[in-house]
Amino acid sequence: MGGIITTHAALLPGERTSAAAGQHTGQRTLVIFGASGDLSSRLLLPGLGSLLAGPRATSVRIIGTGRSPLAPDEWTDRVRSAFESRGEISSAAADTLATTEYVAGDPTDVEHLRALLELAGPAPVLYFSLPPAVTTAIVAKLRDVELPEGTELAFEKPFGTDAESAAALNQLVGSLVPEENVHRVDHFLGRTAVLNLIGLRFANRLFEPVWNAEHIESVEIVYDETLGLEGRAQYYDNAGALVDMIQSHLLLVLALLVMDAPATMDAVEVRSEMARALRSTHLYRGSAIEAGRRARYSAGIADDRVVPSYADEDGVDAERGTETLAEVTVEVDTNRWAGVPFTLRSGKALGVARKEIVVKFKPLRHLPSGLNGARDGETLRIGLNPGELSLSVPALGVDGPYTMGQVFLDATLPSSSVLPYGEVLSGILRGDPLLSVRGDVAERCWEIVEPVLAAWRAGEVPLDEYDAGSNGPGTWK
Numbered sequence: 001m002g003g004i005i006t007t008h009a010a011l012l013p014g015e016r017t018s019a020a021a022g023q024h025t026g027q028r029t030l031v032i033f034g035a036s037g038d039l040s041s042r043l044l045l046p047g048l049g050s051l052l053a054g055p056r057a058t059s060v061r062i063i064g065t066g067r068s069p070l071a072p073d074e075w076t077d078r079v080r081s082a083f084e085s086r087g088e089i090s091s092a093a094a095d096t097l098a099t100t101e102y103v104a105g106d107p108t109d110v111e112h113l114r115a116l117l118e119l120a121g122p123a124p125v126l127y128f129s130l131p132p133a134v135t136t137a138i139v140a141k142l143r144d145v146e147l148p149e150g151t152e153l154a155f156e157k158p159f160g161t162d163a164e165s166a167a168a169l170n171q172l173v174g175s176l177v178p179e180e181n182v183h184r185v186d187h188f189l190g191r192t193a194v195l196n197l198i199g200l201r202f203a204n205r206l207f208e209p210v211w212n213a214e215h216i217e218s219v220e221i222v223y224d225e226t227l228g229l230e231g232r233a234q235y236y237d238n239a240g241a242l243v244d245m246i247q248s249h250l251l252l253v254l255a256l257l258v259m260d261a262p263a264t265m266d267a268v269e270v271r272s273e274m275a276r277a278l279r280s281t282h283l284y285r286g287s288a289i290e291a292g293r294r295a296r297y298s299a300g301i302a303d304d305r306v307v308p309s310y311a312d313e314d315g316v317d318a319e320r321g322t323e324t325l326a327e328v329t330v331e332v333d334t335n336r337w338a339g340v341p342f343t344l345r346s347g348k349a350l351g352v353a354r355k356e357i358v359v360k361f362k363p364l365r366h367l368p369s370g371l372n373g374a375r376d377g378e379t380l381r382i383g384l385n386p387g388e389l390s391l392s393v394p395a396l397g398v399d400g401p402y403t404m405g406q407v408f409l410d411a412t413l414p415s416s417s418v419l420p421y422g423e424v425l426s427g428i429l430r431g432d433p434l435l436s437v438r439g440d441v442a443e444r445c446w447e448i449v450e451p452v453l454a455a456w457r458a459g460e461v462p463l464d465e466y467d468a469g470s471n472g473p474g475t476w477k
């Protein structure tokens, strides 16, 4: 049995060994499993390109590997065009291009894995850009090879296919490297607007004192896309909107939105607070049937494109009943949040790309008599993509001198040239797990949505329909 020899056995999840995170400063070798796949060219390599083009560029050597044979030039061209999608090739990107190589082989073959590790040298990052079953098979084989000290393992979502498989994968991974060397990638944690939730809440006198059930009526976290399947039916038809977006990304956004202040911005502190928040998160009023709604698009026009009915899309098994729009309401059972509904929603082929958090404050209990008009409370909208803030506040004089209305305070967040994937990769390459999902959190996110998934699979909740290009089923509020 291989694995590296460390003294991590007594550590709690998320704790570090003395080789503290964030200490890697020299060149790192990134070994990408599934390198010839769509995800690597569409997201991972452009993300890395954006990092290499900016002031936080770091020295990276990439070894791509996969079953498909690729000529050396073909691989280098793929990496180049992914980097070029971010503009001109920077000198750091040129260095990476000059040294990159591709090694074809069976990733479950121990000899192939040994050869890759030999080529990669000290403290490599092994990045699994593959479906969970394939990743698990490769990780199981890594037990039979000696991993170099400082090896980091990075995993694309979904991490496992349910809480049980995520726990099994966690156990396997934990037998190889300490938790702080494990990076479960969720690119939403690399979004400026998501990271800024920490600034908005904990470095701000205005919001934090009212950030609780006493003042907040309800919260929505919405990621509606006009995009359809984009040729990803093989993956999406198995996942559906709930697993694709809510189980992972939106629950993590929720965690940052509701968690208590971390003592420091260290990965241990921040990830512990996120985990604590999610441990208190349950389906609203405990009902798997009432807490969720699902729907699937039929033919229509979205974003000026003619979209066929989901059931007729290439690669879709219509009988499977996969939802393309999901909504789940949860509550956070803490003194701070009890009773507040948090609705998480995401879907494809919708009419409007609505990507925002909407925090609705309670109206004041009493207004001076003589003030007329709307008495709505404030609403804070936090745009997720692009990063924008808009606070609607009651104001006098909108329709007459003593008539209440709403005015808006708007701000745009500074945009980063580093893509969310690049931001997450930056942490991985430095060995800092701050923007990576901790193992227990990955399991917890599955546990929260599993009762809903089970109710949907058992047909206990109807699969509604909406026209592509609409804003969802007409019967939904």
Ligand SMILES: O=C1O[C@H](COP(=O)(O)O)[C@@H](O)[C@H](O)[C@H]1O
Residues within 6 Å of the ligand: 225, 227, 244, 245, 385
């Ligand atoms: O992980 C995913 O995220 C994207 C949405 O994120 P974006 O950064 O591309 O806007 C979603 O389209 C995709 O289905 C999902 O797998």
